Amino acid sequence: MATSVQTERTEPNTYATITRDVFNTIGNPGRGYYVLLGIVLCGLAIGGFSLLWQIRWGLGVAGYTPPVFWGVYITTFVFWVGIAHSGTLISAILFLFRSAWRTAVYRTAEAMTVFAVMTAGLFPLIHVGRLWYAYWLIPYPNQRQLWVNFKSPLVWDLFAISTYLTVSTTFLIVGLIPDIASFRDKATGWRKKLYSITSLGWRGTDQQWRHYTRAYLYLAALATPLVLSVHSVVSWDFAMSIVPGWHATIFAPYFVAGAIYSGVAMVITLLVPMRKIFKIEHIITVDHFENLSKLLLLTGMIVGYAYFVEYFIAWYSGNPFERASFWNRAFGEYWWATWTMILCNGALPWLLWYKKLRRSIPMLFVLSLFVNLGMWFERFVIIVVSLSFEYSPAAMGHYTPTWVEWGIMLGSFAWFFMWLLLFAKNFPMVSIAEVKEIIPLPRKKEVHQ
Amino acid sequence: MTDGMNRRGFLKVLGATGGGAVALSGCSSENAERLIPYLVPPENQIPGTATYYATTCRECSAGCGLHVKVREGRAIKLEGNPGSAVNAGKLCAIGQAGLQGLYNPDRVTAPMKKGADGQFAEISWEDAVGEIVGRLGAEAGERIAFLSGNEAGTFDALVKEWLAAHGSSRHVVYETMGYEALRAANQQLFGIDSLPTYDFSEARFVISFGADFLETYLSPVQNTRGFSEAHSFNHGEMGRYVHVDPRMGQSAIQADEWIAPNPGSEGAVALAMAHVILRDGTGNTPRDVNRVRPLIEGMTPEAAEQASGVSAEVIERLAREFTAHRSVALGGGMGAQHDAADSTAIAVMLLNYVAGNLGETVKFKLDAPAAAGSYADLMALAGSMNDGNVGVLFVHGTNPVYNQSGFGSAMANAGLKVSFSSYMDETANECDLVLPDNHPLEQWNDFRPASGGYLLQQPVMQTVFDTRQTGDVLLTLATATGNNGGGLAAANYKEYLRAEWRNIQRTVRDRQGFEVFWNSSLQHGGVVQDAGDTQVRLANSAAQAQISTWVPSGDGLTFIAYPSPTMGDGRGANKPWLQELPDPISKITWGSWLEVSPATAEELGVVSGDLVYVSSSTYRWEGDKLPVFVYPGIRDGVVAMPMGQGHEAYGRYAANGTANATNFLADGPTGFGGRSHYNTVTVEFSGGEHETLAQTMGRNRQMGRGIAQFTTLAALIDGHGEEEHGAEHAAPVPEHIEEIIDEWQEAQWDDFRDKGNYAGEHPRWAMSVDLAKCTGCNACVTACYAENNLPTVGKEQVQRGREMSWIRIERYFEGGEHGEPHEISLLPMMCQQCTNAPCEPVCPVFAAYHTPDGLNGQIYNRCVGTRYCANNCPYKVRYFNYFDHQKQGDPVFSFPEPLNWQLNPDVTVRSKGVMEKCTFCVQRIRGAQHDASTDGRDLIDGDIQTACQQTCPADAIVFGDLNDPNSRVSQLSNDERAYHVLGGLNTKPGVTYLKQVRNRAEA
């Protein structure tokens, strides 16, 4: 905490310093950046090799052990979809609530959203047995004269994820336009050309702002139910089934809270190194982190409550399968996964009741890593552990992932960070226009309000 | 098809067999066996339509009749011959897997000769025959020996005649399962050396003393048919079955009471029962019983209690039950063949005798062939070879080196060793020449089972490889050596066979012309007529019978090597279907294991899956693949291991490096000439080594979930048949809720009753499975593999739970803890074809959908492999193709050439990434519908038989239309015992189970 405060600059933010500081992020970020990029590309190579290996030989090279037909891939899919959520939450919902503090962090969160959805979207493809036929899920006129099954939660998922990807990308791009215009007006050389094209001729006229602010508001208004719906739909992939441990009405809110929880944790994980690398500590300040950690605390409490309710209902319902399933979660073969999840997501966020912790950036960083881990395990517990202990005792099994699955998962992280790094290097990671909106206006006369 | 056989080659075979088929089929006369182009369609060969040939199963000595389904010149499925007296259309798993013997990729494809370097190299048939002829010139008389398996029939006669022509009489017969104890008992008591048959029909009390009569004993399919009829619940009545054996095997699962005596003491219990019957005079005892009276009176129930640990009251009760009903006692099983097994068999026969069962439920057929050969004979041959007294040894149809390793070194002392084996098995490896015989499905031959009758075999297709029938080779040899007088002058073995059948025609007093008789026999698979029974009486030697019990010698655990219900004596070991077939008890595939009781396991400090070292006086196993299986159905202090695994040669599937149970047995014959399958061993934990069992059961107990339910006879008679057993946690749906759901259901269905394919009237295909009949024999499982082209996936994949068995027998342990009796519940689980199928709505691409006739269709070429359907299936009966099992070079390639010839052309071979499942053999449904419509008639109940139903020896499975109130399946579905598995989920399954019924002893 102390260290982070010391690095804060005392010079106040003005319109000019903001543009300058953010513009500087696309300058030469130093060796750290390139080392990271190198690591990320290696990880991507490992992931790519694992995926090709799996495509060549079949899903058998993954660790699937019936009845666990969904494993690390779907776990990681849900994990990434969850990560994607906080981006839109911060940019859209907090926008509607007029939370001023969001402006400094929302661009990172939004970029994270887009790249997380791009990562998540790969997993259903990696997961299906014949991925070259995955396009059959799209309703298009075909020679079989067959449409898709709109009753299947997987089709909902397809619609939800692709809508989410489209809308969040649109939202990101729309938000970027004025900032790119700022960059355009400062850049030289090829970058100027790039930004001239990508700024779509933005000049910040009164007419443009007039339409822009409205459009942005409506996009936010549309994105808000969307963000709540996407993880609800993902949760219905499970809740619509009859698998004990999946079939629960609490799933939609529980998943949404969990998604925001994991997303906020990931935002913290990303912002801590980024503000350092790009030297924008004075724009993204400890106050921002404190606000994020309050959000983390709130959603963490909801998630913890959901855990409790799940167990309570399992007991209270009297359903023997449900009871057995939850007993198995806590004390069965996968007890370690469950307790990792409860420790990381249910217990550790209680530390955030302490203000000192909320304002300690190193502590928050470590905590956010634990939350990320815990949220991955939450999905693992829900998916794998429930499946391994279903109705038929004759068909219970123990699943252990193989190197192929770990390789592909590693590759997915690499894929995500690669986009993030490339984006951060070339586009404004902090919304210039919106940060300007909230700092004191450059006025001649003081206005008394 | 890429290598091994191209399209053109395939068509040639097709043409050839097509032409051959005219000769092969029963109703036509001779024809030249030559290539006929397919342009001229061969008679009886309609492409796309199957032809059936009648022949005889030779996988064991039971002699089941076969109907072989042949498509385009290839045998693709073996089914029972409905006209057979033995199996009446049913067939066990081992019998069906005969097909994989025919198409085995490890068959010897041409004659082989061992070179100076010990390696085998191919030679021509002429050279091979020349080699033998050269040697036969130098050797003569008794120095020529012929070792064979049980070949009762014409081949046996040919061997004897051939040997005689060469001056020898040394035809040694050896079967691992020779039932020497049973035969010795019959010899001692009745003076006949033959095997009995048992008539279970109407038997109300069955007691088995270590006879595994539903798995391998004598004629398992016949026994199962009779037993399931006698023991199933029928109009408030059922038989009772008590099993006395230290180990609870597959047969004993059906037992209403399992009694585990001290190992080796079953005979005492049987004799004490006879004692009680004789004392109380309750039996229909023949008058000449006085000859053996002292023998029986010596064994009081109290003395038996002393010897066996079974209380005298129980023995008294069993004796009362035995005479209160029509009853049968069985003994002399190979799994209970200890040093005193002849005593057990004598005691059991005496029990039957005093109860008056001989000639009633225990019969000796008049036309049964004399039994021949024993373990003692084999050992004598080994001794003779060691003494240098064998110049030429022929081996046919037996593999003694596998279970008698000393026999291999003895063979080294013989001169020329010639094997007729189809495989490079352990014995063939010791030989100088291997002249591969035709597979029984490629042969002309006949067989005489112990249950009587004359059974014919005919080739059902052209030979797969360059093999020759051994009979023909012997005739060629006879001609070459000039010893071809008499019958040996026959042009070929088929002629020799026909000559024999002229005699058979006289024996059975058939008065038609020979060709008519021959063709009719071919059509029916032989001559089946009841020749009547031998009236047996006590022989003089009966009084001299010695009755003893076996007492374990030395410290350690008692070891039992029992015949495996899936591998038999080891012959099945190279058939992937059988290797992947879960053992009915342990549910372990691909390898052997050691069964240990929970208390003994605790003493040894092991749990299921721990690897152990086992050593007996003769052998110590330190290989790495002998896991423990903790089994409550075995007496403390006893360990057991299935026979048939642990081959060192024989083929890619058999030589899998697991332990061979027979190696732990003592060498040397017992007093009755058999081999003791009991020994004393010590078991040590290897220390921390563990393997995942290649087991197909996730959990061994059903946790009160009511998957496999049972009730008791008493409850049914009192009208409490609905009493829940094994279903403590599966409360039924309350009636008013059920009504609401049904009403709601109707409303939903109204939407599509008139739409598309769903418009109009449709059948609702359904199935009922009577758990009171199912014996867990796995025949249905193999039938499904054969019918639906299921791939076998190998040990590693089974350890990952990826076996593809569309139908599986779930086996649940009940009780066995805290002193409760141990019982087992069974449940064949296949797709339940739910009305409200949870698998269907979750499929995004309609690969899983509901057909108008009530099936859960699965469209393989629509499936993209999301596997959601499998997650959402509460019964877990959907199977995913993790690999391209049908593709050469794939990590898990299931059909190496020519195993792919077995594939059923009516069923798609699924590719990788596709979900598959049981669809009630939809190809058979559509086939029957098509046949009915071409005949212009309606389908009638029973027209359609699913593969599992067709083969079920217990007749536990019934298939039909639920919308037809008169169909068998409709009536069974309304039975008082009917229930749906996990019915509370409102899936409305199409499969109805009838509760297992246990006939408890009256207190």
Place this chain on the structure above:
Amino acid sequence: MSKSPGGIMAVFEHVDVAADSIRALKEMGHKDMTVYTPAPLHEIEEAIGHTSSPVRRWTLAGGLTGLASGFAMTMWMSYDYPVVVGGKPLGSIPPYIVIMFELTILLGALSTVAGLVFHAIRNYRAAGYDPRCSDDLIGIFVPCPVERRSAVEDMLKDKGATEVKVEV
């Protein structure tokens, strides 16, 4: 720019000054000025006094189209090739609501962007532009004929414009 009548481009550092200038210009009868700001600033917006943006109609139209097409697509496709699954009616509204919802959002968002492009980006070449307006200055461009330039120039300078120049 050759066709434009030309005008005055003024640059301001302070937002209140710029707002004052706008109001003054409006009083002078210059209603078609273009104001450049680095961010949307309420004071400026108030000073200009625009009515609500028509983009909202695009959003509404797109959303309703999505809803209707979601309903039409799911229902029609269900009955076009009837396939029964799980004993459920062919056209089951509850699950289809998800699809309708997603399409509502998707088409709503896309048409909003289309509206934005149509209204805002379409006529981006207004007149003079100062690149600093995307950084920290506020620019006002007033198209005005040559004869009125000096009055406007004076007024802007007087109000406190940092820089005033004539754009042709």
